[in-house]
Amino acid sequence: xxxxxxxRYSKEHEWVRVEGDIATVxxxxxxxxQLGDLVYLELPKVGTAVRQFEKLGEIESVKAVSDLFxxxxxxxxxxxxxxxxxxxxxNQDPYGRGWLVRLTLSDAxxxxxxxxxxxxxxxxxxxxxx
Amino acid sequence: MPDSESLRRSPLDEQHKxxxxxxxxxxxxxxxxxxxxxxxxxxxxxxxxxxxxVSHMGRLYVSGADAAALVSRAGTYDARRLxxxxxxxxxxxxxxxGILDDxxxxxxxxxxxxxxxNSVNADRDREQIRGLLKPQMNATxxxxxxxxxxxxxxxxxxxxxxxxxxGPEAAQGLPRRRCTETRWQGETLFVSRTxxxxxxxxxxxxxxxxxxxxWEKLVAAGVQxxxxxxxxxxxxxxxxxxxxxxxxxxxxxxxxGLGWAVTLDNGADxxxxxxxxxxxxxxxxxxxCLIALGxxxxxxxxxxxxxxxxxxRVTSGGYSPTLEASIAMGYLPSSLAAEGxxxxxxxxxxxxxxxxxxxxxxxxxxxPPGSPKPASS
Numbered sequence: 001x002x003x004x005x006x007x008r009y010s011k012e013h014e015w016v017r018v019e020g021d022i023a024t025v026x027x028x029x030x031x032x033x034q035l036g037d038l039v040y041l042e043l044p045k046v047g048t049a050v051r052q053f054e055k056l057g058e059i060e061s062v063k064a065v066s067d068l069f070x071x072x073x074x075x076x077x078x079x080x081x082x083x084x085x086x087x088x089x090x091n092q093d094p095y096g097r098g099w100l101v102r103l104t105l106s107d108a109x110x111x112x113x114x115x116x117x118x119x120x121x122x123x124x125x126x127x128x129x130x
Numbered sequence: 131m132p133d134s135e136s137l138r139r140s141p142l143d144e145q146h147k148x149x150x151x152x153x154x155x156x157x158x159x160x161x162x163x164x165x166x167x168x169x170x171x172x173x174x175x176x177x178x179x180x181x182x183x184v185s186h187m188g189r190l191y192v193s194g195a196d197a198a199a200l201v202s203r204a205g206t207y208d209a210r211r212l213x214x215x216x217x218x219x220x221x222x223x224x225x226x227x228g229i230l231d232d233x234x235x236x237x238x239x240x241x242x243x244x245x246x247x248n249s250v251n252a253d254r255d256r257e258q259i260r261g262l263l264k265p266q267m268n269a270t271x272x273x274x275x276x277x278x279x280x281x282x283x284x285x286x287x288x289x290x291x292x293x294x295x296x297g298p299e300a301a302q303g304l305p306r307r308r309c310t311e312t313r314w315q316g317e318t319l320f321v322s323r324t325x326x327x328x329x330x331x332x333x334x335x336x337x338x339x340x341x342x343x344x345w346e347k348l349v350a351a352g353v354q355x356x357x358x359x360x361x362x363x364x365x366x367x368x369x370x371x372x373x374x375x376x377x378x379x380x381x382x383x384x385x386x387g388l389g390w391a392v393t394l395d396n397g398a399d400x401x402x403x404x405x406x407x408x409x410x411x412x413x414x415x416x417x418x419c420l421i422a423l424g425x426x427x428x429x430x431x432x433x434x435x436x437x438x439x440x441x442x443r444v445t446s447g448g449y450s451p452t453l454e455a456s457i458a459m460g461y462l463p464s465s466l467a468a469e470g471x472x473x474x475x476x477x478x479x480x481x482x483x484x485x486x487x488x489x490x491x492x493x494x495x496x497x498p499p500g501s502p503k504p505a506s507s
Contacts, residue, residue: 022356036164036168037169039169040427
């Protein structure tokens with residue numbers, strides 16, 4: 001299970017990469033593995049405003065639908081149309097080509113409420129022990 | 131929901147664990163949902179060969195001089211018409227004609243049948259069929275679910291793969307829907323040229339030890355192990371009914387396009403016959419095939435709209451890896467069941483446009499000219 005050290009993570013298994021005031025959001029390797037083959041993504045329109053931990057969209061696997069939550073507050077500036085057309089990209093490369101949306105951050109300090117890579121690994125280990 | 135301690139285990143449970151299958155509860159059993167991933171397994175079956183453990187399905191051996199009479203009494207298809215080595219699809223019904231299960235009846239010999247039903251109905255099927263035994267009948271019903279393994283080997287490479295493991299005789303000589311019993315590793319191996327995927331292939335039944343060996347040898351030969359996830363996506367593309375979703379006690383065979391499984395012309399008297407004879411002329415709805423015209427996945431239970439009003443519900447739905455679109459089945463009033471009818475399917479609050487298309491969604495391509503021909507039915 002890959003957990004890149006430079007990213008931050010939510011308890012709902014999303015990751016965020018912050019570069020200045022641009023945040024790129026996706027789901028973790030653990031999440032894509034649990035969900036199985038993804039077949040449909042419901043991503044928000046550009047311009048959508050979202051608050052931290054609010055629902056951003058939906059990701060659908062062969063068997064089930066899951067809600068996607070935003071790890072940060074902001075406004076959607078880009079959607080990954082390539083992934084929307086080929087959702088399996090998210091399974092294949094969840095931290096790279098499988099990114100989902102980009103947002104302009106409205107409050108950079110929110111990142112402090114997110115988990116570090118180490119904390120996220122612990123969370124996953126706990127969930128798997130249950 | 132039974133905890134994992136009380137779930138029944140397939141004889142191949144250790145093999146599944148060794149392959150790191152993701153296991154799920156299904157009809158009271160712990161069975162593999164997937165091995166490599168549902169889409170990869172689906173494509174393996176369509177393009178090469180896949181192997182399913184279907185040991186959870188019901189397996190009843192009906193024997194005796196009155197075996198044919200009993201199987202004909204229990205199901206809608208007149209099994210007395212089967213020659214040894216032939217099989218046919220049939221429906222187990224209630225007195226009111228409601229469908230209790232769908233099953234396959236194989237005539238092994240004049241006085242011996244194998245009846246394969248759905249896992250979820252296995253116990254009920256057995257009791258229903260035994261309940262039809264009259265004292266003067268010369269027939270026994272033996273449940274061999276516990277003592278046997280059942281596999282499904284499916285895909286264009288199934289014939290050559292099976293021949294490589296059990297020898298060419300059983301694999302290559304068998305026409306579609308025919309069956310045979312052969313010897314393998316000192317025990318009886320049942321082989322039928324049947325399946326639930328829309329591809330060429332076989333279903334295989336043998337005792338537990340050779341069953342494990344057969345699974346292992348087929349996997350070692352390069353066949354992709356497949357789970358319940360791919361089993362469902364494949365059968366949906368092949369437009370095959372799933373009991374509990376597409377057919378149940380509230381549906382009639384002709385509504386679901388299954389009239390061919392009901393023998394009414396001079397056939398045997400079977401449970402539900404009188405009710406079905408009456409229902410034959412009262413078909414007011416049809417199970418149609420729908421393909422989504424926009425983004426989104428249609429699922430079982432989704433409401434189907436026409437002209438803004440509800441006209442039906444999706445019975446089975448999902449994503450078709452072959453068509454790269456969402457497909458679904460559902461009952462529509464006969465007036466709306468024609469090919470090309472436009473409907474909308476409500477998916478999580480949004481209306482997804484869809485169209486009625488002819489069945490099947492997927493038909494396996496005919497072999498190109500000059501290629502070895504599969505045995506014809």
